[in-house]
Amino acid sequence: MSTPRPLPEAPSDAATSTRALVKxxxxxxxxxxxxxxNAGVLLQATALGKQIYDITGRELDIGxxxxxxxxxxxxxxxxxxxxxxxxxxxxxxxxxxxxxxxxSVALAIYAMSEPTAVWPLFVIAVLFGASRAFAAPSTRSMxxxxxxxxxxxxxxxxxxxxxxxxAIAGPAMSGVLYAIDPSVAYWSASLLMLFGLWRLSRIRFLxxxxxxxxxxxxxxxxxxxxxxxIRRTPILLAAISLDLFAVLFGGAVALLPAIxxxxxxxxxxxxxxxxxxxxxxxxxxxxxxxxxxxxxxxxRTLLVVVGIFGAATVLLGVTTSYLVAFLALVVLSGAxxxxxxxxxxxxxxxxxxxxxxxxxxxxxxxxxxxxxxxxFESGVAAQAFGTQMAVVGGxxxxxxxxxxxxxxFPSLRRINTFEELDPARE
Numbered sequence: 001m002s003t004p005r006p007l008p009e010a011p012s013d014a015a016t017s018t019r020a021l022v023k024x025x026x027x028x029x030x031x032x033x034x035x036x037x038n039a040g041v042l043l044q045a046t047a048l049g050k051q052i053y054d055i056t057g058r059e060l061d062i063g064x065x066x067x068x069x070x071x072x073x074x075x076x077x078x079x080x081x082x083x084x085x086x087x088x089x090x091x092x093x094x095x096x097x098x099x100x101x102x103x104s105v106a107l108a109i110y111a112m113s114e115p116t117a118v119w120p121l122f123v124i125a126v127l128f129g130a131s132r133a134f135a136a137p138s139t140r141s142m143x144x145x146x147x148x149x150x151x152x153x154x155x156x157x158x159x160x161x162x163x164x165x166x167a168i169a170g171p172a173m174s175g176v177l178y179a180i181d182p183s184v185a186y187w188s189a190s191l192l193m194l195f196g197l198w199r200l201s202r203i204r205f206l207x208x209x210x211x212x213x214x215x216x217x218x219x220x221x222x223x224x225x226x227x228x229x230i231r232r233t234p235i236l237l238a239a240i241s242l243d244l245f246a247v248l249f250g251g252a253v254a255l256l257p258a259i260x261x262x263x264x265x266x267x268x269x270x271x272x273x274x275x276x277x278x279x280x281x282x283x284x285x286x287x288x289x290x291x292x293x294x295x296x297x298x299x300r301t302l303l304v305v306v307g308i309f310g311a312a313t314v315l316l317g318v319t320t321s322y323l324v325a326f327l328a329l330v331v332l333s334g335a336x337x338x339x340x341x342x343x344x345x346x347x348x349x350x351x352x353x354x355x356x357x358x359x360x361x362x363x364x365x366x367x368x369x370x371x372x373x374x375x376f377e378s379g380v381a382a383q384a385f386g387t388q389m390a391v392v393g394g395x396x397x398x399x400x401x402x403x404x405x406x407x408x409f410p411s412l413r414r415i416n417t418f419e420e421l422d423p424a425r426e
Contacts, residue, residue, distance in 0.1 A: 018154065018158070021147075021148070021151055021154055021155065021158065022158065024148065025202075025204070026146035026203055026204050026205065026206060027146050027147065027148075027151075027155055027158070029199050029200070029202045029203045029204075030142055030143065030146050030155075030159065030199075030203055031158055031159065031162050032196070032199040033139070033196045033197075033199040033200040033203065034139070034159055034162040034163065034166075034196075035162040035165060035166055035196075036192045036193070036195045036196035036199060037097060037100070037192065037193055037196035037197075037200075038162060038163050038166035038167070038170070039165075039166035039169050039170040039173075039192050040100075040104065040170065040188075040189040040190070040191075040192030040193040040196065041100070041132075041166075041170070041189070041193070042166055042167055042170030042171055042174075042279075043169075043170035043171065043173055043174040043177070043185060043188060043189045043192065044104055044107065044170075044174075044185070044186060044189035045170075046170065046171040046174035046175070046178075046185075046272060046275045047174045047177070047178045047182055047185035047186060047189070048065065048107065048121065048125065049062055049065060049254065049256070049257050050174075050178055050182075050257045050268070050271060051111070051121070051178075051182050052065055052118050052121055052257075053257035053258060053261070054257075055115065055116060055117075055118050056118055058383060059255060059258050059378075059379050059382035059383045059387060059390075060379050060380060060382075060383035061118060061379070062254055062255060062257060062258065062375065062378075062379045062382075063254070063375055063376040063377070063378060063379015063380050063382070063383070064122065064376065064379065065121075065122065065125055065254075065375065065379075066251070066254055066372040066373060066374070066375025066376040066378075066379065067372065067373065067375075067376040068122045068125040068126045068129060069125055069126075069128065069129040069132070069372040070129065070372030070373045070376070071126065071129065072126060072129035072130035072132070072133045073129060073132065073133040073136070073372075076130065076133045076134070077133075080133050080134050080136070080137050081137050081359070083134065083137075083138075084134075084137040084138040084141060089138040089139075089141055089142060089145070089205075090138075090142075090200065090201075090203055090205070092134060092135075092138045093134075093135050093138040093139045093142075093200055094197060094200055094201060095134070096131045096132070096133075096134035096135035096138065097131070097135055097193060097196060097197045097200060098131075098197060099127070099128075099130070099131030099134075100128055100131045100132060100135065100193055101190055101193040101194055101197060103124050103125075103127050103128040103131065104128075104186055104189045104190035104193055105186075105187075105190050106124050107121070107124055107186040107189075108183045108186035108187045108190060109183075110124070111181070111182040111183035111186055112183045129372075139200075142203070142205075143155045143156045143159045144156075144207075145205040145206065145207055145208070146203065146204075146205060146206060147206070148206065153345065156344060156345065157286075157289075157341075160286065160340065160341065160344055161283075161286050163282075164279055164282040164283040164286045164337065165279070165283060166279070167276070167278060167279025167282055167283070167333075168276050168279035168280055168283055169276075169279075170189075170192075170276075170279075171272055171273075171275030171276040171279065172272055172273055172275075172276040172279075173185075173188065173272070174272050174275065175268050175269045175270070175271055175272010175273060175275070175276075176268075176269055176272060178268050178272065179267070179268040179269055179272075229351065229359055230359060234411065235411065235412060235415065238405070238409045238411070238412040239302065239342065239343050239412065240343060242302070242303075242306060242339075242401070242402075242405050242409075242412070243306075243339055243340075243343060245401045246306045246309060246310065246339075246398045246401045246402065248373060248374040248377060249310075249374070249377070249393075249394045249395075249397035249398050249401065251374025251375045251377060251378040251394065252313050252316050252317065252332075252378060252390075252391040252394055252395070253275070253278060253329070253375075254374065254375030254378050254379065255378050255379070255382055255387055255390065255391060256271065256274055256275055257271065258382060258387045259274075259316070259325065259387060259391070260274055262387060263320055263325075263387060263388070264320065264321075264322045264325060266322055270322065273326070274322075274325065274326060274329065277326045277327075277329035277330050277333070278329050278330070278332070278333035278336075279333070280330055280333075281329065281330035281331060281332070281333035281334035281337070282333045282334060282336070282337040282340075284330070284334060285333075285334040285335075285337040285338060286337060286341075289337070289338070289341055293341075294338065294341065294342060295417060296416055296417060297415075297416060298342060298415045298416065298417060299411075299412045299413050299414055299415030299416075300413055300415075301338065301342070302338075302339060302342050302412070302415075303402055303405065303406055303412070303413060305335040305336070305338040305339050306335070306339055306398065306401070306402050307398075307399060307402045308331065308332070308335040309332045309335040309336050309339070309398060310395045310396070310397075310398030310399040310401075310402065311395065311399065312328045312329075312331040312332035312335065312395070313328075313332055313391060313392075313394055313395030313398060314391075314392050314395035314396060314399075315328040315331075315395075316328040316329065316332070316391055316395075317387075317388050317389075317390075317391030317392035317393075317394075317395060318388070318392060374394075377394075378390050378391070378394060381393065381394070
C-alpha cells in the first residue's frame with residue numbers, strides 16, 4: 001500500500017505576499033484549473049449563443065439557451081450541495097468537469113455537420129448545465145481548503161481574478177475562432193477544459209471539512225440546511241437576493257448576438273470583443289480592488305454599484321455606437337465586480353465549512369437565476385418588445401430594485417465593515 005505524500009509546506013510569507021502564495025503548489029494548481037476551465041466555458045458560451053442566433057435569428061432562442069443552462073442547477077440544488085459536503089470535492093469536481101469536456105466535444109462534432117436545427121444544441125446545453133451544477137459548489141468551496149493560514153481572503157481574491165482573466169480571453173478568442181469555423185471554437189474550449197481537469201487532479205488540500213456526524217444521515221432536512229443557513233443570516237439573504245433580482249432584470253449581455261448584428265452592425269470578431277468587454281471591466285476593477293479593497297460603507301457601496309450596473313445597462317440599450325456599447329459593458333461589469341467581491345468575501349467567511357457546499361449550491365442557483373434565468377427573461381422580452389426595449393427596460397427595473405432594497409432593507413444599507421456580518425454577532 002503506497003504511503004501518502006506529505007503535504008507541501010506553505011511559505012512563511014504566503015499570507016502577506018501574493019507572489020509567495022501563487023508559488024504554493026495547491027494554490028497554483030487551483031488557480032490554473034480555474035483559469036483554464038472558465039476560459040473554456042466562456043469561449044464555448046460565446047460561440048454557442050452566436051451559433052443559435054445565426055441559425056434561427058430569434059432572440060427568444062438566446063433566452064431559451066439561458067433557461068436550458070439554469071434548470072439543471074435549480075433542479076439538482078438539494079443533491080449537488082450535499083454531494084460536495086459528503087464526498088471528496090476534488091473527485092466530485094473532476095467527474096463534473098469531465099462531463100463538461102464531453103459536452104464541449106459533442107458541440108464540436110455537431111458543429112462540423114453544418115447544423116440547421118438547434119434542438120441538439122439545447123440538449124447538450126442541459127447536460128452541460130447538469131455537469132456545471134455539480135462542479136460549482138465543489139470547486140467554489142476549495143479556496144479555503146488550499147489556502148495557508150491567514151491567506152484565505154487573498155486566495156479567494158486570486159481565485160476571483162482568474163475568472164476575470166478568463167472572461168476576457170475566452171470571448172475574445174471565441175470571436176476569432178468562430179469566424180474560422182464554429183467547430184474550431186468548441187474544440188478549443190474542450191482542450192482548455194481538458195487542461196483544467198489535469199490541473200484539478202494535482203490539487204492537494206491542506207485541510208478537509210469535518211466529516212458528517214454519525215447521526216447526520218442524508219435526508220431532505222440535511223439537504224435544505226444551506227437554504228436554512230442563508231435564511232437565518234438576514235444580511236447574507238439580502239445581499240444574495242439583491243444580486244439575483246438586479247441581474248435578473250439586467251441580463252443584457254445575453255442579447256449581445258442580437259445587439260451586435262441588428263443595432264451595431266458588426267461581425268463575428270467585433271462581437272467576440274464585445275463579449276470580452278465585461279471581462280475587461282471586471283479585470284480593471286479587480287486590479288483596483290486589490291490595491292483599494294472595500295473596507296468601509298460596504299452596504300451603501302453594494303447598493304450604489306448595483307445602481308451603476310442598471311444605469312450602464314440603460315445606456316447599452318439606447319446606443320447604436322459600438323464604442324459607447326463597449327464602454328457601457330466595461331462600466332456595468334466593473335460595477336458588478338464590486339458586487340461579486342462583496343458577496344464573494346462574505347459567503348465563505350461566514351459559512352461553516354461543513355455547510356459550505358450546501359450554501360454554495362444554493363448561492364449557485366441564485367447566481368444562475370440572475371445570469372441564465374436573466375438571459376431567458378431578456379430573450380422573451382426582446383422577442384415580445386424588441387431588443388432595445390428589453391435592454392432599457394431591464395436597466396430601469398434594476399434601478400427600481402435598488403430603490404426597493406434601499407427602503408425595505410435598511411440593515412443592508414447601514415453595513416459598514418465586513419466584520420459586522422459575522423453571524424455570531426447577531
